[in-house]
Amino acid sequence: MSRNGRVAVVGAGLHPFGHVPDKGVEELGRQAALDALADAGLSYRDVQAGFLARVTQLGIGVGQRVFGELGLTGIPVTNIELACASSSRGVMLAAEAIRAGSVDVAMVIGVEKMGRGMLQPAGERSYQAVLGLTIMPGIYAMMARRHMHLHGTKPEHFAQVSVKSHRNAVHNSCAQYRVALTLEEVLNSRMIADPITLYQCCPTSDGASAIVLASERRARQLTTSPVFLTAWAGGTPVFDPDEPGLSEGPTPLLARKVYDAAGLGPEDVDLCQVHDAFTPGEIFTIEELGLVPAGEGGPFVWEGGTEISGRMPVNTDGGLLSRGHPMGATGGAMIAEIVRQLRGQAGPRQVANPNVGLLQNAGIGGVNVMAFHR
Amino acid sequence: MSRNGRVAVVGAGLHPFGHVPDKGVEELGRQAALDALADAGLSYRDVQAGFLARVTQLGIGVGQRVFGELGLTGIPVTNIELACASSSRGVMLAAEAIRAGSVDVAMVIGVEKMGRGMLQPAGERSYQAVLGLTIMPGIYAMMARRHMHLHGTKPEHFAQVSVKSHRNAVHNSCAQYRVALTLEEVLNSRMIADPITLYQCCPTSDGASAIVLASERRARQLTTSPVFLTAWAGGTPVFDPDEPGLSEGPTPLLARKVYDAAGLGPEDVDLCQVHDAFTPGEIFTIEELGLVPAGEGGPFVWEGGTEISGRMPVNTDGGLLSRGHPMGATGGAMIAEIVRQLRGQAGPRQVANPNVGLLQNAGIGGVNVMAFHR
Numbered sequence: 001m002s003r004n005g006r007v008a009v010v011g012a013g014l015h016p017f018g019h020v021p022d023k024g025v026e027e028l029g030r031q032a033a034l035d036a037l038a039d040a041g042l043s044y045r046d047v048q049a050g051f052l053a054r055v056t057q058l059g060i061g062v063g064q065r066v067f068g069e070l071g072l073t074g075i076p077v078t079n080i081e082l083a084c085a086s087s088s089r090g091v092m093l094a095a096e097a098i099r100a101g102s103v104d105v106a107m108v109i110g111v112e113k114m115g116r117g118m119l120q121p122a123g124e125r126s127y128q129a130v131l132g133l134t135i136m137p138g139i140y141a142m143m144a145r146r147h148m149h150l151h152g153t154k155p156e157h158f159a160q161v162s163v164k165s166h167r168n169a170v171h172n173s174c175a176q177y178r179v180a181l182t183l184e185e186v187l188n189s190r191m192i193a194d195p196i197t198l199y200q201c202c203p204t205s206d207g208a209s210a211i212v213l214a215s216e217r218r219a220r221q222l223t224t225s226p227v228f229l230t231a232w233a234g235g236t237p238v239f240d241p242d243e244p245g246l247s248e249g250p251t252p253l254l255a256r257k258v259y260d261a262a263g264l265g266p267e268d269v270d271l272c273q274v275h276d277a278f279t280p281g282e283i284f285t286i287e288e289l290g291l292v293p294a295g296e297g298g299p300f301v302w303e304g305g306t307e308i309s310g311r312m313p314v315n316t317d318g319g320l321l322s323r324g325h326p327m328g329a330t331g332g333a334m335i336a337e338i339v340r341q342l343r344g345q346a347g348p349r350q351v352a353n354p355n356v357g358l359l360q361n362a363g364i365g366g367v368n369v370m371a372f373h374r
Numbered sequence: 375m376s377r378n379g380r381v382a383v384v385g386a387g388l389h390p391f392g393h394v395p396d397k398g399v400e401e402l403g404r405q406a407a408l409d410a411l412a413d414a415g416l417s418y419r420d421v422q423a424g425f426l427a428r429v430t431q432l433g434i435g436v437g438q439r440v441f442g443e444l445g446l447t448g449i450p451v452t453n454i455e456l457a458c459a460s461s462s463r464g465v466m467l468a469a470e471a472i473r474a475g476s477v478d479v480a481m482v483i484g485v486e487k488m489g490r491g492m493l494q495p496a497g498e499r500s501y502q503a504v505l506g507l508t509i510m511p512g513i514y515a516m517m518a519r520r521h522m523h524l525h526g527t528k529p530e531h532f533a534q535v536s537v538k539s540h541r542n543a544v545h546n547s548c549a550q551y552r553v554a555l556t557l558e559e560v561l562n563s564r565m566i567a568d569p570i571t572l573y574q575c576c577p578t579s580d581g582a583s584a585i586v587l588a589s590e591r592r593a594r595q596l597t598t599s600p601v602f603l604t605a606w607a608g609g610t611p612v613f614d615p616d617e618p619g620l621s622e623g624p625t626p627l628l629a630r631k632v633y634d635a636a637g638l639g640p641e642d643v644d645l646c647q648v649h650d651a652f653t654p655g656e657i658f659t660i661e662e663l664g665l666v667p668a669g670e671g672g673p674f675v676w677e678g679g680t681e682i683s684g685r686m687p688v689n690t691d692g693g694l695l696s697r698g699h700p701m702g703a704t705g706g707a708m709i710a711e712i713v714r715q716l717r718g719q720a721g722p723r724q725v726a727n728p729n730v731g732l733l734q735n736a737g738i739g740g741v742n743v744m745a746f747h748r
Contacts, residue, residue: 058432060457064610064739074624076608076740078463081453083434089452093467100473234450236438250448365438366450 007095008219008226009372010105011040011212012336016174017324020206025057025111028208029066032329033109036210041222044070047212048103050077051094053086053110054328066109081328083363084277085234086110087209088331092232092368094213104218108211110333112326114204137201137278141193144280148195150295153283155195157298159186161279162200162321164307169318171348174333176205176324200279205324209332227342230356230371231261251288251360254369258358259290262371266290269371270354271341272312273334275362276319282306285360286314289369313351316341331361331368342374381469382593382600383746384479385414385586386710390548391698394580399431399485402582403440406703407483410584415596418444421586422477424451425468427460427484428702440483455702457737458651459608460484461583462705466606466742468587478592482585484707486700488578511575511652515567518654522569524669527657529569531672533560535653536574536695538681543692545722548707550579550698574653579698583706601716604730604745605635625662625734628743632732633664636745640664643745644728645715646686647708649736650693656680659734660688663743687725690715705735705742716748 013035015028029052037044052063063077082089087110094106147153163183169175181199189198219226235250259265266289274285283297291312292300300306306314317323317337320330338357340346359370387409389402403426411418426437437451456463461484468480521527537557543549555573563572593600609624633639640663648659657671665686666674674680680688691697691711694704712731714720733744 055434058434058455060429060432060455061739067610072611072613074609074612074627076463076466076742077456077610078467078608078740079455081432081434081455082451089450092450093452093470096467096470096474096476099475100470102470102473234452235448236441236451237446238448239446253448365435366452368450 005216007098007229008214008216009211009229009335009339010214010219010222010226011036011042012339013039013210014174014333014336015208017205017207017326018176025054025062025113026065026069028113028206029109029111029210030069032208032210033070033107036107036212040212042105042212045073046105047107048075049094049097049106050075051080051090051106051108052077053080053090053108053331054112055081055083055086056112056114056327066111082366084275084325084327085331085361085363085366085368086328088335088359088361088368088370089234089366091211091213091331091335092234092370095229095232098213098215104215106213108332109208110329110331111208112328113206114326115206137193137196140278140280141196143284144195147280147284151298153298155187156183157283157302158195158200158279159183159197160301161276161282162186164301165276165315165319165321168308168316168349169322172317172323175318175322176203177322196278196280200321202277202320202325205326207324207326207329209329209336211332211335225374227339227372227374230373231258232368232370233257233261234366234368236366249288250367251285251362251369254367255289258369258371264356264371268356269312269358270356271316271338271351272314272358272360273319273337274314274360276315276321277325279321282314282319286312289358289360308349308351316346316349316351334359334361338372342372379590381472381603382588382590383585383603383709383713384588384593384596384600385410385416386713387413387584388548388707388710389582391579391581391700391707392550399428399436399487400439400443402487402580403483403485403584404443406582406584407444407481410481410586414586416479416586419447420479421481422449423468423471423480424449425454425464425480425482426451427454427464427482427705428486429455429457429460430486430488430701440485456740458649458699458701459705459735459737459740459742460702462709462733462735462742462744463608463740465585465587465705465709466608466744469603469606472587472589478589480587482706483582484703484705485582486702487580488700489580511567511570514652514654515570517658518569521654521658525672527672529561530557531657531676532569532574532653533557533571534675535650535656536560538675539650539689539693539695542682542690542723543696546691546697549692549696550577551696570652570654574695576651576694576699579700581698581700581703583703583710585706585709599748601713601746601748604747605632606742606744607631607635608740608742610740623662624741625659625736625743628741629663632743632745638730638745642730643686643732644730645690645712645725646688646732646734647693647712648688648734650689650695651699653695656688656693660686663732663734682723682725690720690723690725708733708735712746716746
């Protein structure tokens with residue numbers, strides 16, 4: 001396929017997500033990186049290229065400071081920003097460098113310190129503010145209302161995403177919220193943007209993730225059963241001025257690209273991680289990925305299809321909603337969960353014998369879809 | 375060599391550098407991109423991946439706004455930061471994606487709006503401030519003093535770099551300063567950090583650059599004589615705690631890597647672009663690249679060796695000193711000049727019949743070295 005064969009994920013690490021006022025991004029990133037290197041059985045001297053993903057910490061040279069905590073070995077370090085999809089994009093760039101044959105081992109660290117109460121800006125254009133699109137819940141609420149209108153999806157369906165998410169996170173020691181919630185608690189929490197209540201919104205979070213990638217050759221020196229990054233694709237919304245109308249989100253097209261490149265179809269996927277910043281996102285996305293027919297996501301969730309024991313387990317670690325969403329670290333955390341699941345290391349939240357995991361990580365300005373297999 | 379063979383630079387464009395208060399980064403970037411696409415004979419629809427390099431404009435989604443001005447074609451756009459070496463790093467990442475076979479055409483846009491009077495921070499650590507290392511001229515001045523002490527380099531040698539730079543920039547319509555300076559004018563300008571006077575410091579600048587890269591196959595559809603990006607390497611300073619002492623700058627090691635990968639030696643280089651943020655930088659760097667023996671850079675410059683007609687033409691477009699240094703755009707501008715020279719399109723500043731061009735672009739946090747050939 002390329003000079004270096006396939007690309008493997010050989011290590012994944014996290015600093016637990018939550019509010020961590022006493023640590024800077026350097027310490028958060030260092031702990032996640034050491035965790036990932038230990039997981040890989042590598043030392044920092046083995047890493048040949050570094051990528052640092054962050055969104056709110058936009059000072060110059062953040063990656064140089066974070067990687068500098070691990071040693072000054074001379075490797076190139078590049079700072080990446082793609083909003084909430086930053087660290088999965090970093091993993092894609094690291095994978096390109098490995099597939100190109102330029103390096104054998106690369107590490108992506110995602111860090112974020114968001115503190116409390118930060119609003120998530122949706123855009124800077126004034127017409128967006130006029131339309132009420134200044135914060136993300138409003139956008140998701142409008143899409144949710146559309147889905148309800150078109151497909152009969154109910155507020156309870158969206159709320160059930162959060163119930164499932166929180167139940168999964170109880171078993172995740174890195175999750176920000178490890179408290180199970182009832183459907184009533186979710187529905188009766190404060191209304192943010194109808195139909196989205198407070199417990200259907202991801203929190204602001206501090207935290208870090210680290211992913212170590214390697215060429216197939218190097219990975220097979222480390223383990224007899226590597227997890228491979230099978231295929232990946234990133235993109236932005238499409239708008240054709242010759243055919244004006246609603247712009248199309250990139251997820252369906254990216255999913256088709258990834259399925260084609262991986263030689264897989266939706267029926268081969270055993271579990272997935274999707275961008276559930278707000279509960280409707282999980283329902284939209286499993287439809288866009290072709291995992292359930294369009295419009296049937298709500299009932300599918302309601303009937304338990306996305307539970308760990310369901311037909312298509314989704315966000316087995318609690319997702320953004322419960323694991324937390326330190327923006328620059330989120331993509332790496334999604335990958336870490338898929339890797340643990342494919343290795344059979346997910347403990348009480350383990351999916352039975354999965355072979356293929358799918359990821360969708362969405363940010364303002366870009367979406368990434370990736371497939372993994374063991 | 376890889377799935378896609380070699381990587382070519384098929385288009386280069388600039389928005390003229392200077393103070394451009396009436397345009398935002400979107401418009402600066404758009405103009406550079408359209409210039410580069412026209413140069414390549416491509417339309418924006420041909421571009422399959424985008425990278426946006428910027429340093430001072432660190433808001434979320436700058437690249438999405440800049441690339442969005444060109445169309446919403448759905449391509450992935452990634453924001454990159456590596457201080458003054460941001461856009462050359464973007465070109466390296468684009469080249470990896472092409473070499474990996476993931477895309478055939480990619481574009482890197484570098485933009486910056488620095489306005490007037492911005493200091494260039496050298497670091498955030500408090501000991502650096504104690505040592506007077508809070509701004510770049512102090513660091514370069516200390517290194518210059520060391521070079522004078524070790525090798526007998528004279529203040530006139532450094533000043534001559536600026537004289538040559540300004541003379542070259544007179545012939546560059548995109549340059550910020552197109553005024554020839556005498557040696558006396560340079561030496562007698564205000565002292566900033568002895569021996570560095572004002573006219574030996576690069577200015578703050580607004581501007582943009584755009585570079586279009588393509589696979590060899592695609593490039594050969596566009597032109598019979600492509601310019602190839604032969605080899606590239608990026609790195610950070612090395613410090614070995616087991617052998618403490620002065621940390622080594624990455625340029626010599628990166629140059630060796632690039633020479634080895636390209637199958638070239640310093641004797642094959644016909645012209646180069648180096649990071650002359652301050653005049654001593656040009657002298658240090660041509661030594662570190664092996665283009666002149668260590669310690670002989672000063673006399674080499676003084677005797678005309680780096681002139682357009684000299685043995686090793688350096689910064690033929692005026693360099694950072696005279697062309698200007700809008701940080702995120704600088705690496706792309708360096709590449710643009712090498713491409714124009716290798717194509718024989720540099721007009722009054724054309725080097726006679728060059729085949730190989732070398733680039734060194736240095737930033738806080740990383741250095742990139744790249745070789746190009748026709």
